[in-house]
Amino acid sequence: MRGDGIDRDTVLDVLEAATRFAHEAGEITLRYFGGLVDAESKGDGSPVTMADREAEEHIRKRIEERWPEHGILGEEFGVTREDAPIRWILDPIDGTRSFMRGVPLYGVLIGVEGPDGPFVGVAHFPALGETVAAGEGLGCLWNGNPCAVSNVGELDWSLILTTDAERILSRPEGQGFRSLMQGSSFSRTWGDCYGHILVATGRAEAMVDPILSSWDAGPLLTILTEAGGTFTDLQGRRTIHGGSGISSNGRMHPLVLEALRRGEA
Secondary structure, three states, rough: OOOOOOHHHHHHHHHHHHHHHHHHHHHHHHOOOOOOOOOOOOOOOOOEOOHHHHHHHHHHHHHHHOOOEEEEEEEEEEEEEEOOOOOEEEEEOOOOHHHOOOOOOEEEEEEEEOOOOOEEEEEOOOOOEEEEEEEOOOOEEEEEEEEOOOOOOOOHHHHHEEEEEHHHOOOOEEEEEEEEHHHHEEOOOOOOOHHHHHHOOOOOOOOEEEEOOHHHHOOHHHHHHHOOOOOEEEEOOOOOOOOOOEEEEEEOOOOOOOOHHHHHO
């Protein structure tokens, strides 16, 4: 039994439903995927497509049918039942710019949190046919098979990721991140949620996101933890609401945090 009263059966039930809802929403996105997709600009300048809206509407409807008492926080339609003890956090298309260009590295993200924090996370990549799903205490599955982070502990053997190198290099942490890139085996911008999932499945050692909304991070803490890794914000806090995110295999986490802090000096 979790400290917040969410038992194993509930975690299993919510995880199964979240995985199913993510796949259903993914099917909606695929109707639009494969070429240039029209979009509108939101208030923050980020793009939104009909696929984003339809996918989130579908997930919301499915949650309402099964758990009308649960809260919802979604990127496109905001907050429902803000004070509910269990809340679903939705990003119907993480990596909308990639999606709009026909790049398959976008994902449907669903996280679920209780009073003590996140306890279910699902990241589904419709165009790649990949799904990573985790429930607290249940481990992490990649397409139905157990997965885990790598055991690499040295920077010169590591693959270091970010979404946009120029964005982080222009920030106070930039010099620190540059040192990570230069000292690593190699670095890439396989970004947005896909980079974090590469870490969870042992294909990369660290992913650094200086700007990360709650819906971007929704499933990541649960997924990384259950895969044996670590997820924090750039200050080292174990939260999906810190406005930034670092996923790592755990062994690399202190080194990454130290480098970023040096870069701020």
